Amino acid sequence: MIGRQLGGRYEILERVGGGGMAIVYKGLDILLHRHVAVKILRQQYVHDEEFIQRFRREAQAAASLSHPNVVSIYDVGQEDDVHYIVMEYIEGTTLNDRIKEKAPLQVEEAVHIAGQICDALDHAHHNQIIHRDIKPHNILIGKNGRVKVTDFGIARAVTSSTITQTGSVVGSVHYFSPEHAKGTTTGEQSDLYSLGIVMYQMLTGRLPFLGESPISVALKHLQEDVEEPRKVNPLIPQSVENIILRAMRKSTAERYRSAKEMLGDLESCLQPHRRGEPKVSFFDDDDMDEERTRVMPAIRPGQYEISAVEDDEPPKPAASENPPEKKKGGWVKPVMWLLVLAVMVGGMWYLVRYVQAVTTAPEDVMVPDLRGRPVAEARQTLESLGLGVDIEPQSSTEVPKETVILQDKANMKIRKDSRVKLTVSTGPPPQKMPDLKKLKLADAKTKLLQLGIKAENIKTDDMVMDEEPGLVLTQTPAANAEFTDPAATQVTLGVSKGPETIPMPNLIGLSENEAKNKILVNKLKIAKDGVSYQPNYKLSQGKVISQFPYQPDEVVAPGTEISLTVSSGLPKEAGQMAVNVPVRPAKEGAVSTVKIILTDASRESVEYQTLTGVDKLQTFQVNVVVSPEQNASIQIKADNTVIDVITVTYEDFKNHGKSGKPFTPGTGTGAGTAEPGGAAGSTTAPSGTTGTGGNGTGTGGTGAAKPGTETPAAGTQEPAGTSGNTTGTGGQNP
Known part of the structure; x- marks a missing residue:
């Protein structure tokens, strides 16, 4: 369940508690970005439609x-078969934990x-x-001390639909x-x-009624009077004890009529004038009924003997002048009876004192409350007091294994040598592992978490299979295998x-053989x-092109086929040529x-060569x-400063490169030379040539002569020149 989203809004973060009916998780409301408590109904109740409706x-x-x-x-x-309630999340503890830690409270x-x-x-x-289910477990105490009552409604649904179920009782x-x-x-x-x-x-640190079974406790609620709280804890004021006794009267007519009335009593009970008030007394209506059935003492034989004799005696004779003498010694018999009676009373008093002395002798020991303790510790405690121990095992989903329930x-x-029976948890009853195969991993984990198995105990092994990803294929333990302790079960x-x-x-870029080897590997x-x-x-x-x-x-999957395109070298029309490049220092x-x-047809801005110590x-x-589409550009940098750029065209290759000899380009400046079309201006002609164009005079540049040509003589015109009077000065070879 952890990690799952409910309603597309509530993300489950961690488990924080649980009871017989539901499990409580801490969650995050994604929409409002706040923490919430999410209570999820246990799986065993999700198919009871009547219960679900009432819930x-x-x-x-x-x-x-x-x-x-x-x-x-x-x-x-x-959502699916998950029924949930989203509640306010309280940072704090329960009243039950507070009582266990500090009872009796102030x-x-x-x-x-x-x-x-x-x-x-x-x-x-x-x-x-x-x-209908007020108890310390349902009372939350926040970090700020505020008390919060929870579980409204659920308790009513539980008692109305599942009153016969042992867990709810x-x-x-x-x-x-x-x-x-x-x-x-x-x-x-009732609340x-x-x-x-x-x-x-x-206020006392213990419950008013205890018994061997839930039924015996319920009967004590009906039949027995509660021990007064002040006898257990004399520090309780009489006014507070009165509130407890009145709230716990078995007759509803003698209890508080409303919570408001009880609240008023609570608000004033600690005032000085009330602390020492008289103890509350309760009278039944039939105490004043003279016609009610009474317990009367039995009439003993001879009780009315004197009056009977007197009624039967004949009338007394008249008094004579000489009355008869009184009988002597009439006091002896009453004195003897008094002595006998005194001896009997003394003997009874002695016997009573003897019985009291025996019953309160040092052989009597106080039996502590051992619920919630490990059975070994409880056994040792009782045996150290001279008591015998009887163990009765009982499965429980709430109490840990080997713990006294x-x-x-x-x-x-009780007297020494008496025996105390302890009901000890054997842990949860055995459960069967569900069949998780063919389920999505998230659904399988949800089922396991609902059984109480911890998320960290659920491991996964990835399997390469021709099945849908995320589908459970195997499980350990197998389906229907029994387990008793979900918290310790590994899956x-x-x-x-x-x-x-x-x-x-x-x-791409590998050699053909390298690419084939990599494909096989x-x-x-x-x-x-x-x-x-x-x-x-x-x-x-x-080399592989693509x-x-x-x-x-x-x-891709193993065994996938792939095709390669491999370079066969330069195209036929590619022009490969050597070019002589003049190199000089920056100054x-x-x-x-x-x-x-x-930069040429096969390279892009490649540092072809670095020359050091150039001084001439x-x-x-x-x-x-x-x-045909890509010229070559040779850039010369001296001390990171561009001092010359030489361009070699495809035309240069056709004119000079096919001979196989190095090509030596040159540069020249035509002064006052007209551009084609007759416009006056300056132009740069190929090295060692004169400018061409309209009428004008040009001066040949100084530079290297083209391969295979001689230094032109003054006044020589290049073949590319057009008609016109042109005078040129031949360039000088370096």
């Missing part, structure tokens, strides 16, 4: 409550907590909602009202009875990750007739580092490749 109806009714001492209910929903603290609970009940009762039987225990209609005063028990437990004698004095799920895939390797295949050849300017002969149909890093007489940067003009040979 939803009661939860919705509780959502109508708005009070600072009531946990707010935000939402109620269902009187002021207990009264303050009870007052807030009473205020919450008053609000609920005014909205026609009866809680055990959960709250110690806090039942008498009418609740009898199964009759419960009302507002007040339960609140009285909560106050009793807060109940004991038949607690918080009372391993084999999950399909789908067919095996690999990334397509990058084969990666479990791929070369398609039939999958290698083709074509010329290429950029990649040398034998791969088809899968590009590098695309995901005359200085020493420079010269870099030659080449010299020539360096550069091999270039040109094409």
